Amino acid sequence: MSDPAINDINICIATENGSGSASANNILFKSIFKMGIPCSAKNLFPSNIQGLPTWYQVRASGRGYLGRKDVIDVMVIFNETTAHEDVDKVRPGGLVIYDDSKPLPRELIRDSLKYLGVPAWNLVKDNVKVTQLRAKQRNIVYVGAIAQLFGIPLDILKDVLADTFGDKPAVIDSNYLCIQLGYDHMESSGATQELGRLVAVPEGNKDTIMTEGNTAAALGAIFGGVTVVAWYPITPSSSLVEEIIARIGKFRTDNNDKHRFAIVQAEDELASVSMVIGAGFCGARAMTSTSGPGLSLMQEGIGLAYFTEVPSVFFIVQRGGPSTGLPTRTQQADITLMHQGSHGDTRHLVLIPHDNPSVFELSWKAFDYAERFQCPVFVMMDLDLGMNMGISAPLAYPDQPFDRGKVLSREQLEAQGGTFKRYLDIDGDGIPQRTIPGTDHPAAAYFARGSGHDVDASYTEDNQVYKALLDRLRKKYETARDFVPRPLIANGAGNGDGVISFGSSYTPTCEALDRLREEARPLDHLLLRALPVNGEVQQFLADHERIFLVEQNRDGQMAQILRDDFPRYAARIHPVLIYDGLPVTAGEIVNLIKGGN
Amino acid sequence: MSDPAINDINICIATENGSGSASANNILFKSIFKMGIPCSAKNLFPSNIQGLPTWYQVRASGRGYLGRKDVIDVMVIFNETTAHEDVDKVRPGGLVIYDDSKPLPRELIRDSLKYLGVPAWNLVKDNVKVTQLRAKQRNIVYVGAIAQLFGIPLDILKDVLADTFGDKPAVIDSNYLCIQLGYDHMESSGATQELGRLVAVPEGNKDTIMTEGNTAAALGAIFGGVTVVAWYPITPSSSLVEEIIARIGKFRTDNNDKHRFAIVQAEDELASVSMVIGAGFCGARAMTSTSGPGLSLMQEGIGLAYFTEVPSVFFIVQRGGPSTGLPTRTQQADITLMHQGSHGDTRHLVLIPHDNPSVFELSWKAFDYAERFQCPVFVMMDLDLGMNMGISAPLAYPDQPFDRGKVLSREQLEAQGGTFKRYLDIDGDGIPQRTIPGTDHPAAAYFARGSGHDVDASYTEDNQVYKALLDRLRKKYETARDFVPRPLIANGAGNGDGVISFGSSYTPTCEALDRLREEARPLDHLLLRALPVNGEVQQFLADHERIFLVEQNRDGQMAQILRDDFPRYAARIHPVLIYDGLPVTAGEIVNLIKGGN
Amino acid sequence: MSEPAVQMQAPANGLHLIKKDYEGAQSTLCKGCGHDAITASIVTAAYEASVDPKRVLKLSGIGCSAKTTNYFMNQSFGFNGIHGRMAAMATGTGLANHTLIPIGVSGDGDTASIGLGNFAHMVRRNLRITYIIENNGVYGLTKGQFSAMADRGSRLRKGGANPWEAMDIISLSLLMGATFLARSFSGDRKQLTPLIEAAFNHKGTAVLDVLSPCVTFNDHEGSTKSLKHIRANRDALHDIDFIPDFDQVDVDYDEGKEIRVRMHEAGMITLHKIKDHDPRDRGRAIQLLEEARGNNTFLTGLIYIDENMPDFAEVEQLPEIPLAFLGEEELRPSRQDLDQINASLML
Amino acid sequence: MSEPAVQMQAPANGLHLIKKDYEGAQSTLCKGCGHDAITASIVTAAYEASVDPKRVLKLSGIGCSAKTTNYFMNQSFGFNGIHGRMAAMATGTGLANHTLIPIGVSGDGDTASIGLGNFAHMVRRNLRITYIIENNGVYGLTKGQFSAMADRGSRLRKGGANPWEAMDIISLSLLMGATFLARSFSGDRKQLTPLIEAAFNHKGTAVLDVLSPCVTFNDHEGSTKSLKHIRANRDALHDIDFIPDFDQVDVDYDEGKEIRVRMHEAGMITLHKIKDHDPRDRGRAIQLLEEARGNNTFLTGLIYIDENMPDFAEVEQLPEIPLAFLGEEELRPSRQDLDQINASLML
Numbered sequence A, B: 001m002s003d004p005a006i007n008d009i010n011i012c013i014a015t016e017n018g019s020g021s022a023s024a025n026n027i028l029f030k031s032i033f034k035m036g037i038p039c040s041a042k043n044l045f046p047s048n049i050q051g052l053p054t055w056y057q058v059r060a061s062g063r064g065y066l067g068r069k070d071v072i073d074v075m076v077i078f079n080e081t082t083a084h085e086d087v088d089k090v091r092p093g094g095l096v097i098y099d100d101s102k103p104l105p106r107e108l109i110r111d112s113l114k115y116l117g118v119p120a121w122n123l124v125k126d127n128v129k130v131t132q133l134r135a136k137q138r139n140i141v142y143v144g145a146i147a148q149l150f151g152i153p154l155d156i157l158k159d160v161l162a163d164t165f166g167d168k169p170a171v172i173d174s175n176y177l178c179i180q181l182g183y184d185h186m187e188s189s190g191a192t193q194e195l196g197r198l199v200a201v202p203e204g205n206k207d208t209i210m211t212e213g214n215t216a217a218a219l220g221a222i223f224g225g226v227t228v229v230a231w232y233p234i235t236p237s238s239s240l241v242e243e244i245i246a247r248i249g250k251f252r253t254d255n256n257d258k259h260r261f262a263i264v265q266a267e268d269e270l271a272s273v274s275m276v277i278g279a280g281f282c283g284a285r286a287m288t289s290t291s292g293p294g295l296s297l298m299q300e301g302i303g304l305a306y307f308t309e310v311p312s313v314f315f316i317v318q319r320g321g322p323s324t325g326l327p328t329r330t331q332q333a334d335i336t337l338m339h340q341g342s343h344g345d346t347r348h349l350v351l352i353p354h355d356n357p358s359v360f361e362l363s364w365k366a367f368d369y370a371e372r373f374q375c376p377v378f379v380m381m382d383l384d385l386g387m388n389m390g391i392s393a394p395l396a397y398p399d400q401p402f403d404r405g406k407v408l409s410r411e412q413l414e415a416q417g418g419t420f421k422r423y424l425d426i427d428g429d430g431i432p433q434r435t436i437p438g439t440d441h442p443a444a445a446y447f448a449r450g451s452g453h454d455v456d457a458s459y460t461e462d463n464q465v466y467k468a469l470l471d472r473l474r475k476k477y478e479t480a481r482d483f484v485p486r487p488l489i490a491n492g493a494g495n496g497d498g499v500i501s502f503g504s505s506y507t508p509t510c511e512a513l514d515r516l517r518e519e520a521r522p523l524d525h526l527l528l529r530a531l532p533v534n535g536e537v538q539q540f541l542a543d544h545e546r547i548f549l550v551e552q553n554r555d556g557q558m559a560q561i562l563r564d565d566f567p568r569y570a571a572r573i574h575p576v577l578i579y580d581g582l583p584v585t586a587g588e589i590v591n592l593i594k595g596g597n
Numbered sequence C, D: 001m002s003e004p005a006v007q008m009q010a011p012a013n014g015l016h017l018i019k020k021d022y023e024g025a026q027s028t029l030c031k032g033c034g035h036d037a038i039t040a041s042i043v044t045a046a047y048e049a050s051v052d053p054k055r056v057l058k059l060s061g062i063g064c065s066a067k068t069t070n071y072f073m074n075q076s077f078g079f080n081g082i083h084g085r086m087a088a089m090a091t092g093t094g095l096a097n098h099t100l101i102p103i104g105v106s107g108d109g110d111t112a113s114i115g116l117g118n119f120a121h122m123v124r125r126n127l128r129i130t131y132i133i134e135n136n137g138v139y140g141l142t143k144g145q146f147s148a149m150a151d152r153g154s155r156l157r158k159g160g161a162n163p164w165e166a167m168d169i170i171s172l173s174l175l176m177g178a179t180f181l182a183r184s185f186s187g188d189r190k191q192l193t194p195l196i197e198a199a200f201n202h203k204g205t206a207v208l209d210v211l212s213p214c215v216t217f218n219d220h221e222g223s224t225k226s227l228k229h230i231r232a233n234r235d236a237l238h239d240i241d242f243i244p245d246f247d248q249v250d251v252d253y254d255e256g257k258e259i260r261v262r263m264h265e266a267g268m269i270t271l272h273k274i275k276d277h278d279p280r281d282r283g284r285a286i287q288l289l290e291e292a293r294g295n296n297t298f299l300t301g302l303i304y305i306d307e308n309m310p311d312f313a314e315v316e317q318l319p320e321i322p323l324a325f326l327g328e329e330e331l332r333p334s335r336q337d338l339d340q341i342n343a344s345l346m347l
Ligand SMILES: Cc1ncc(C[n+]2csc(CCOP(=O)(O)OP(=O)(O)O)c2C)c(N)n1
Pocket: B232, B233, B234, B235, B269, B293, B294, B297, B324, C062, C063, C064, C065, C066, C083, C106, C107, C108, C109, C110, C111, C134, C136, C138, C139, C140, C141, C142, C147, C214
């Protein structure tokens, strides 16, 4: 498996968005997947609809490394605008594939690279009859060329086409034609390359699913029983709700065409958070989904949800900040704003998935946590996790029934003697009981407010009652420490240095640690899965002299939280910060850990 | 001076708001001030307009302790609703003054307290002709009673009345009449008390001013050259802008009635921050003022100002959070949201005044910092500092001319060869050059944007350019460390423990440390005056084994920042947290420091 | 019930509740505040229309007006949220449980300044709600600054005249597609109470712009929202009755003098014409509002109504059982469903 | 200049600038996007009206439309801010420097969804600005969701019909007291260009609602904002000319056929009547808009204008020199002033 010449290749396709390249890229990716080879795709697209540079990196890795690869082995330069920089990105000894319908400009030629032309434009011009389709179909030609060069069988490509365009045989045919054109051209030209080959792995990728994090989150929300979704479109979170819209109807439409869900496109994020709060207060499982700018706009609402203790779920798909920043790049730089969002003293629960199964799991669980702890719960995602194709084990069916928390029904109210104090810490865990509007019991009603209130929910300005309320809210957060998902300790607690990673950094960190181990530098690894963190994290800090904390932000936002949580170990924490907006690579982590040596 | 029986008394007046008590309280306070005795007043008022309990505490302290006093020596119970709890607040041996027009209810009587009645209601009924005025005038009677009991000379009261109601002799007379009624009643009843006396201090309070922090801030803004104020009313920040409105016209109205300023009441805080950004971009010195909920709403705008580098000044007068919280109580719980506000990686400059002269100073300087560093600058205030009367040295005239920072005029553009790159770090300090719309030079214009941009301000998604921009912004923040107001080190760096305080905690902390010193527990004291902190703070942390950090919030927000800044010393920082919404007292600090012993 | 009511006992309504059952906490507003008069009308309306307090949801933002919801119907759930977002919050409650009777109380600042955008969009959606704006032209709670509904030229107690034209929230709501629009005056309980009763029974957004003098900050000479000024410049469209029970409605009425509108939920509103206006006539409503604007008068009464437009819950195709009360069985797809999804994500 | 222009050289305008001087960066919008056609009209209008690029300030929020400001007048300052807040940001720029010529470009989502409140309040203040809404009925940049200005029943490329009535931003602006209201179509440069020229010369808020098809997400059959649908349902009030230079205006004109409005800053707009409508007649404007609403047509042209209302800068009594250019001498009170203040705070 570790023969470098086999199943270890990173292909980058440089094109324009809106040019039909997405479909070609997808076919290439799926074909490698179908060969049974572990693979991942990273789509670097512009914040624009049509005509700007786009890069798509497909990595095949027999060893199962699915982060973005540090080096590009093969570059398809189908975009003249960026061709210059594109060839510069290819590693020495790498391969450049270009459209030789026109001669390759001299200045693109590097001694260290190999060039193979495929006259894609001429081929489609001669073979594709519908003129409007030609620009689009040109992209598919390179798929054929690559297939021939690296050994993707034509029948696999055919299968993938059938799978993708199942109901449109004409489209299948025309695409297959173009693939064949590229394939045949390479074959007849006798072109070769020495970078390696793709070899099908029998039973490889069996029981493996292929999806995007936003889809997994959408499914998680549906299986988590979400009924009210209020949202406002924003990249890269839009597709999360759009997937809910596309999928929920199937499970939740009654015979008489009634919907057991409601999805509202709000007028802005101030409205979406308020709608979620209104719905959560009334007992619905409610959520919104947004990215940085929307999260900023929701701050006041988040404080209200915190202080009135309304269950509410926030999917935050992070992108490059601050401000509008880079809407189509990835980052983990909204951690503080999630964890300590809104004015005043607040502390919020943050769930941090790292792959599609955990996205699904933590998404349905988010609704349970929100109701159990009666508070905003954040599912922290990012563009890399949310919008890039990832392969993984199948999504696992929820292993727990709905946890509605301490909601009192009419019967329960009756059973406890008809008394109810909304904000009384009845169990000593900081979590009070809750009733839902419409509950048909005279003691059910209470009057929630974002201003100071006592255990009866009545307004008060009493300093001691106020302090007691703040303390109880903090206690609730402390209770949560042992309830939120525990960290995953990938390697046992040795005595060397440790590494903590979370979210989309986890995958490349694993690869980085393998590499460091090969260099005789073994490191223990802890995957953080939630805030607040619990004793296991503390133990990990205690067990290691030096802990590298991998974060995708400039300021070490997670480090700030951990240092404050565990001041004794503050100096042990060495943030490894990668924040240029591209998905993290193992090489970056290796370098920074070595640099911090 | 330290004779406990002289000039050391804390009087609390319990009344209702909207009942005219404010005016009576004010007269009492001013009279003590006029006697030359150091004094302070803490107004605890409800979030309501009329009819709810209000407490006003006047503290006279010969030793000059001006924080809220821990114990109440004298309680005036003029509010039946709260009389019960009010008497419970009085220290053993203390005095209760009540209106004995009606007999005192039995259940208000405590053995440990002394009671003196003044038939205020009967007195005004018999002596004040205008029926509508009686309720109001009743309050003034207790002032007379207290004057007699503690030795405030009647002529001083007369002077204060003249000063307060200068243009309304009838009001002076009717008030004086009521004061005399109270005074005479006490005198003729032969009542006495042993709590102590107020004795005029010759030359005391000479060259001392008496004002509220919001007024000092308003004046600071005016002297700082503010021209555009966009605001939205919110307690406790409204009076800041209202003071600007009341005062600016005098200095900035042209002969032809044109205004060299513009103050706009915006429709919301989203608008006010946007207006400030628009005005700052165009070269005006622009500000807004708000409290927690408004700060939350401004988050998105703050990120824009940070990323586009627009000078902008934010006065944040903090109140009890989270959410609507306690609008008329004090807290310092918006520190994180100021310092790291908005999504993405941000770090903002925060100026932290602690008394009226420093409020004035840091307010005018805020505009210089904003232009020098081209960024949002926060002036961190709180209700205690902003809305309570404080006495201090006079406001000092600015000792520096306007610092407009690196603004390029037409001539300067010409002089540097007509080239200009908006976001180029030309001096290595992270601060680029800036031009102002309307500058009549062909090279002046640039296109600002909240999205990724290069040194020319052009849009880019290039990962390296983006990272370089984030790094430069961080560098600017690092540059600011040595430019923002340095800490004030009240006591030299000894080898015992240290205390760090900031803002309105400073005054009670000084008193607490005096007390601890008297108990043979000397502690060094550092007053933090800004974020980011600089090397002097680091040195203070290095010099002390244990540092108590006094904060008015639950979560130790400042501790989190310092621990992250100086991980080596993280464990040395012991937050002393007081967050019940009342102004901090020395006793609370003493207890918490001792508890953390 | 056929047994004779016991003497001295307060009269009960259709739900066997007495008026006291509709009261709330003691008001902490200023003595004489218009808002308290509105509270009284709400109490009477709910009592008379036999509204079930357990189905009522009281919603508000921030302001003196927002406190109102605390002063009626103690037995009802309430949510006093944040400034300007009540409309959006209400939209969420309406999705979670469209069978509740939401009563929103807001201020002119809360609705027309900070909340304008969210309010307008709530109206567009025709969310079922009784939305009362206690309009005093100022921000009461923050001590008397102008709101966007202060009239041009109106003066502050201290300080200058308002340079901007007042926002007419009724015209705006009409433009946004509101289906029940009324203007009234806190001091006119005879007019206000039946309007509120009708609003409770309207299936859609009912906007009531109720002039409500702020006696502390905006009741002086020079204010156009003072008690005196409002009284002098009111212009009523009609006298109004609300009849909760159809059976009581006598069948023949004089079309020339009366207009009757049957409400969706229950009851009927009868308008005894003063001006000639059928509130189902949108064009004429626009014209009358425009005239009132020109004359600087306050046009009061039921200005517009449309009982046929589907409300938000209907558009969203909500099921009979509120979403909030659906359980795991109704909501979580089966294991087989997930198997199928997983299969579809394989190749 | 009396010397004959050199052959081949592009003709210069009053400021000796050629049209190219008004161009901007290369557009990155989709080929055929309506927004680019509007850009072209802005360039022509600025060139023809001899607008000084150094005095122009280009403002926008977020969206495909917001990018437009980058595609014209490279020599002008620009600020591409955040979603929905351009109106408020513009208000700030107008205070700092009211002598600039602000050109704001927004989208229907940017203005009518997230930005509605701030937009409405900007209009109320009559801020001087040319505010162009590139109205395509969808959120282009986020890939085609409905905006608040999508028409009821309009269909998404994939997905259902819009259940809500479109917000009519012109009617809304009229209600908010706007002083220049026009609707046009990106494809009709003959109509749009003079409207923009006039807007540049209007002292107050000029709102231009310009229908601008999104060829990628909203140009299909079933969309009411498709090129085809707009073309078929346009209803022009008049043909329009803008004459930048008064001296060129010939004195006698036919009142029955033409209406002339002299703009505050410079120039004159001439309306060659198609429909009978004087845009200074507010009542009639309301009526026509209401009719268009009923007929589902797009009423285009100059719908309303009021050249007499004071603009924001005037109301705020701003001095001749912009606030931004005042220095320490004009702004910082003297040492004596502070002494006096200190004295007043003593007793
Ligand atoms: C975000 C935010 N900004 C400002 C405030 C302060 N505030 C409280 S009430 C209010 C205005 C209330 O005016 P209105 O809605 O007219 O109600 P009224 O008090 O007049 O009844 C304001 C500005 C706040 N609570 N929240």
